[in-house]
Amino acid sequence: MMDAGIEDNSNHDFSGYDVRVTDAAQNGDTFVYVIKSQLISSDMEYRVEREFEDFEWLHHCLLTQEGVTGLHGIIFPPLPAKPGTFLSNSEAKTKKKIESLAMVDDWQMYCRALEEYLHLVTAHPVLVKNPAVHSFLKHRELPIKTKVKKGIFNKLTQAVEELRKEHHKDIDDFFQNERDSNLTLTAFTKAAVEKFLEIVLTEQKIAIACGHFSTALHLGIGQDDDPADYAFAKMCLKLSEVLDTVKKNFEKVAENDLNTLGFNLELHSRFQDAEKEMLFRRTCKLVDVETANKNLGQAKPHKKAAMEDIKKAADKEFDEISGMAKVEIQRYHRERVRAFQKALIELSDSQLQTARECCVELKQQLAEFKQLCAE
Secondary structure: OOOOOOOOOOOOOOOOEEEEEEEEEEEOOEEEEEEEEEEOOOOOEEEEEEOHHHHHHHHHHHHHOOOOOOHHHOOOOOOOOOOOOOOOHHHHHHHHHHHHHOOOOHHHHHHHHHHHHHHHHHHOOOHHHOHHHHHHHHOOOOOOOOOOOOOHHHHHHHHHHHHHHOOOOOOOHHHHHHHHHHHHHHHHHHHHHHHHHHHHHHHHHHHHHHHHHHHHHHHOOOOOOOHHHHHHHHHHHHHHHHHHHHHHHHHHHHHHHHHHHHHHHHHHHHHHHHHHHHHHHHHHHHHHHHHHHHHHHHOOHHHHHHHHHHHHHHHHHHHHHHHHHHHHHHHHHHHHHHHHHHHHHHHHHHHHHHHHHHHHHHHHHHHHHHHHHHO
8 A cells, every 4th residue: 555645656757867866954863964855857956955854764775665576585775784883893993994084075975975865866767767756856844654573572573583484495506605605705895895994094194194284394393583493484385295195185085085985885884784685585485485384384184275276375475576686786787887987987087197197296396396306
């Protein structure tokens, strides 16, 4: 049954949206995000304001929609963690250190993460047809939202289920290999994210050290009229300018790292978790099929017909999920490779541009140093 206030999707053009999250403003204890969207086939632009709980509502609608064949076989685009929560304790410590350096506009990065989530949803051939997507992007007021349950009991139940079923052997080598690969790569990617953040942290620490050194050279200059002291002061001022250039270079290098490869690695890590969740849902259905087969074999004659119907329903649902999952896995790998290639190219281009700009400034300052020495 469709939520009240969500429009029927029968007349929608699913050619896609151009979506931008343009701003974030604090409203009491929450943040409000400004979203501007436009159907690619239309000139009309929509502007709405959403809180993080609205994104959670949208994600819940996508996960629980009805009438979609093989829904549980979809790798749902991962919603960014709520601000202030991160993947692991060690990564949280690293992120906290980065935020303490105050060199990156964290809310700008988070807006970009939410924007990417909406891009992934509206680019998905199945999910974009959900009427909740259009209500989310076009209506200023959303329908009455059902509160998403996130109690500790639900988390414990899910954890127990995963322990019971995650190592259940698959009957299809394709999915068994995918599960094994996902398990290995998920750990490696999370480690890569943490190590990459450590690199960024080091770059930012170097920038701060250069800034302190530059300031110290300024503070150490006296007011002595001695010609030798005056010449030394000029050298210190020039060296201070050089260090300030190096400081800005490391700041830009760290920003480039976070905006390109860092952003992609974090998204890729969340996507691997999303694939793991999809594979687990399919494994649960596999267990249901095997249970139905077992119950049919042990059923008494007067219950055979009912058990046969249950088995057919379980087989049908499992086949639908498996069919969708194979398509999704192929699409997932294709899109992740493309995104990773794009991130590497953007990283190379941005770092090359930063290096060229720094080189020009340093060459000019070297020439000025030489002129000082010749005087």
